[in-house]
Amino acid sequence: MSLLSLNNVKTNIDQYAVLHDVSFEVAEGGVFVLLGRNGAGKTTTLRSIMGLWKPSPGSIAFRGQDITGLHTADIARLGIAYVPENMGIFGTLTVDENLVLATAKGKIDSTRLKWVHGLFPALEKFRDKQAWSLSGGQKQMLSVARAIIEPRELILIDEPTKGLAPSIVEAMGEAFREIAENSTILLVEQNFNFARKLGRDMAVIDDGKVVHAGTMAEFAANQELQDKLLGLSM
Amino acid sequence: MEQVSKTFEKLGGVNLLPIILGAVAFVLIGAPSSWVTLTVAGLAMGMMVFLMASGLSLVFGLMDVLNFGHSAFVSFGAFIAATVLGGLSGWLASDSIALNAAALVAAYSAAILFGLVAGWFFETVIIRPVYRDHLRQILITMGAMIVAEQTILAFWGGTPYSVPRPHFLEGSWIIGDVSIEIYRGFAFLLGLAAFIGLYVLLNRTRIGLLIRAGVEDREMVESLGFRVDRMFIGVFMLGSALAALGGAMWAGYETLITPALGAEMMIIVFIVVIIGGLGSIEGTLLGALLVGLMSNYLGFLAPKMALASNMILMVAILLWRPNGLRPAVK
Numbered sequence: 001m002s003l004l005s006l007n008n009v010k011t012n013i014d015q016y017a018v019l020h021d022v023s024f025e026v027a028e029g030g031v032f033v034l035l036g037r038n039g040a041g042k043t044t045t046l047r048s049i050m051g052l053w054k055p056s057p058g059s060i061a062f063r064g065q066d067i068t069g070l071h072t073a074d075i076a077r078l079g080i081a082y083v084p085e086n087m088g089i090f091g092t093l094t095v096d097e098n099l100v101l102a103t104a105k106g107k108i109d110s111t112r113l114k115w116v117h118g119l120f121p122a123l124e125k126f127r128d129k130q131a132w133s134l135s136g137g138q139k140q141m142l143s144v145a146r147a148i149i150e151p152r153e154l155i156l157i158d159e160p161t162k163g164l165a166p167s168i169v170e171a172m173g174e175a176f177r178e179i180a181e182n183s184t185i186l187l188v189e190q191n192f193n194f195a196r197k198l199g200r201d202m203a204v205i206d207d208g209k210v211v212h213a214g215t216m217a218e219f220a221a222n223q224e225l226q227d228k229l230l231g232l233s234m
Numbered sequence: 235m236e237q238v239s240k241t242f243e244k245l246g247g248v249n250l251l252p253i254i255l256g257a258v259a260f261v262l263i264g265a266p267s268s269w270v271t272l273t274v275a276g277l278a279m280g281m282m283v284f285l286m287a288s289g290l291s292l293v294f295g296l297m298d299v300l301n302f303g304h305s306a307f308v309s310f311g312a313f314i315a316a317t318v319l320g321g322l323s324g325w326l327a328s329d330s331i332a333l334n335a336a337a338l339v340a341a342y343s344a345a346i347l348f349g350l351v352a353g354w355f356f357e358t359v360i361i362r363p364v365y366r367d368h369l370r371q372i373l374i375t376m377g378a379m380i381v382a383e384q385t386i387l388a389f390w391g392g393t394p395y396s397v398p399r400p401h402f403l404e405g406s407w408i409i410g411d412v413s414i415e416i417y418r419g420f421a422f423l424l425g426l427a428a429f430i431g432l433y434v435l436l437n438r439t440r441i442g443l444l445i446r447a448g449v450e451d452r453e454m455v456e457s458l459g460f461r462v463d464r465m466f467i468g469v470f471m472l473g474s475a476l477a478a479l480g481g482a483m484w485a486g487y488e489t490l491i492t493p494a495l496g497a498e499m500m501i502i503v504f505i506v507v508i509i510g511g512l513g514s515i516e517g518t519l520l521g522a523l524l525v526g527l528m529s530n531y532l533g534f535l536a537p538k539m540a541l542a543s544n545m546i547l548m549v550a551i552l553l554w555r556p557n558g559l560r561p562a563v564k
Binding site: 050052071072073076077081082084088090091092093097100101102104106146 | 440443444446447450451453455456458459460461462562
């Protein structure tokens with residue numbers, strides 16, 4: 001049984017149909033990459049999984065349980081974390097407060113915190129700073145750290161490398177590899193060079209439909225398919 | 235200019251504004267005794283307006299709800315407290331401070347209880363169906379405000395309603411040639427206690443952390459596993475109860491109230507919420523103190539300007555800081 005499965009998901013935003021027919025399955029463990037051009041429907045797919053936009057018709061199942069109609073908070077409590085494209089950090093709260101907020105009982109496990117600080121050392125240095133004062137890369141680290149401060153089965157991450165310096169992108173990649181040892185990551189990414197090093201399985205969305213699904217190794221080896229589906233040579 | 239701005243921020247930033255306003259007024263008024271009386275009156279008024287405005291600011295910030303019906307809680311709080319105080323007039327006239335205080339506690343408790351229950355009803359029945367639709371929010375909450383005003387008119391009549399004060403809050407403290415009305419001092423201290431309570435709730439508790447985060451990004455709080463809609467009912471009830479308490483205290487301050495009290499106060503309350511910065515309790519306090527002080531100083535220095543003073547203050551602050559003095563979101 002797959003960890004997450006989307007079946008014929010169609011999502012409308014106001015009067016616009018954004019997802020027409022999205023179906024794919026995410027197996028447990030590793031990184032699953034969702035690729036596609038700008039405006040193809042990748043972010044809408046993640047938001048639909050989180051219940052921030054309700055799919056109709058279509059269904060989304062997590063560990064076999066239908067989560068289509070559930071409230072976002074109930075979906076999160078099943079063990080799904082979300083790192084949005086805009087990072088969604090709370091600027092007036094401190095780094096530590098941002099992390100505490102992501103825990104179910106308001107207390108951070110010290111071993112876990114140590115691990116998170118190991119992945120993102122800047123967060124330990126600036127733990128009492130208000131989050132708005134962090135740099136773009138540090139904000140992204142905080143956003144990811146918040147998603148992993150407690151064990152989660154599935155982490156949805158939306159374009160985490162956008163606008164970041166190459167050194168931070170590399171550090172982020174290292175962190176994702178380590179996180180994926182114990183959790184499953186569903187990664188939306190436009191930076192194919194970054195995604196190809198991390199992904200095990202992948203799918204491509206175009207115009208609200210899944211147009212290709214398979215392994216990353218196969219897709220990375222097929223330049224013609226990349227050009228056709230992503231519209232550019234990488 | 236940048237250096238001046240940095241020094242200003244270092245010294246306390248916008249928190250200095252009430253002190254600067256007070257200092258300017260001290261020079262213009264000239265007479266220290268008049269200045270002290272006006273300052274205490276301004277601080278007391280500011281604290282009562284803060285109580286009325288704090289809930290509205292949180293509701294506005296947390297749920298993006300424009301609640302023009304907020305004034306109904308102020309009006310009902312005032313009339314319910316006045317009725318309880320009227321019913322306990324024997325206790326109020328007594329020389330016993332305990333009986334005086336008991337009457338006051340009963341009146342304020344009745345107002346707060348009403349605010350809690352009415353807040354729950356208002357949120358569940360009137361606000362919930364119009365989330366995310368500002369036009370409908372304005373229409374339906376203004377409609378509710380009119381219904382509330384007419385209900386007060388039906389129950390208490392249109393003539394000014396007299397509000398008895400407890401014996402121990404009558405009169406003034408005389409210090410040298412300075413006279414400070416006891417009720418104003420009491421209103422200031424009670425308002426200050428409410429602010430401290432709210433500050434601790436928002437800054438030292440987990441629910442406060444969630445409310446502050448919800449003001450910034452409601453969707454993200456829900457994505458972390460918390461039901462903001464359920465939290466909102468609690469915030470709405472708290473805000474309504476504070477507004478009712480503010481109304482009850484204002485009734486004792488004015489001693490004669492009419493059903494239009496809430497609607498009249500609403501203009502000031504909205505100005506305070508806007509200049510303070512949406513969703514910010516510290517900003518609301520700052521805005522309320524500035525409005526209270528400005529109103530009293532200008533009422534003394536240029537009475538004809540008093541009515542326009544709050545509008546002038548709002549325009550000046552928004553030109554300087556379009557998001558208010560201490561916006562909750564950065």
